[in-house]
Amino acid sequence: MAAPRAVWKGFLKVGSVSCGVKLVGATSEAGKVHFKILNRKDGLPVKSAYVDEGTGDIVETEDQTKGFELDKGDFVEIEPDEIKKLKLTSQHTLEVGEFVDIADIDTRYLEKPYYVIPADGAAVEAFSVLREAMKKKRVAARSCVVLYQRGREVVIQPFGKGMLLTELRTHNEMVSEKSVFDDLKSPKYDKDLLEIAELLIEKKVTKFDPSKFEDTYEDALIAMIDAKRKGKKPPKPAPRPKENVIDLASVLKKSLAKEGIERTPKAKSATKESA
Known part of the structure; x- marks a missing residue:
């Protein structure tokens, strides 16, 4: 079995203790149904392209740059190299500033998970000590990291023989529950x-067992594709509750x-x- 591909390499640092770590994606889209956009006239795939809003001409990759809109139609241009030159500690170090009780984590803020493993043999001892100490105290570490050229707030908690790092949504991304629930009446x-x-x-009531989860929508897509491939009628849709x-x-x-x-x-x- 091939070694998992790391999406980030750096250091996990708690006070004066640090160890080399790697992040490996904990999710995969490999099993999902993916569609391509086709030209209805000839059935061939079409490609997406960036088009100049003024001229309508296609802009080639080498002529593209990033821009931040200050006012309507007024942009400040940012070159990719300028972004790379931002030397943030979080680009290469998961520096832990605080620990939080795992039971206090609001699950609404949890987004994308990654596995955390030691980067090499020299990091195993320090990594294991930190993980076991966090496990005994039932806490998660709070930190931030730069992934895919974006700063992300994260929590890191013990998970099996390794750790689990989860990206967090920011408070500004969350819709307040009061704005949704305040008008609900209690009959x-x-x-x-x-x-x-x-x-x-x-x-x-049963145990939480994700291995039994089924994506019924994905299954229906596969069944429809298989029927069309065989020249059969697609399965009938499930009836709506009456x-x-x-x-x-x-x-x-x-x-x-x-x-x-x-x-x-x-x-x-x-x-x-x-x-």
């Missing part, structure tokens, strides 16, 4: 319905029966009778 509901809902949930929940009590009870769940009399009812 009064029958506690009996809550008990039925709890029974349904208990029946379906049942609207008008009588919640009857719908919940029907769900109980479908799952084979029997309700037992409440203990407090028996207590009232004896009293």
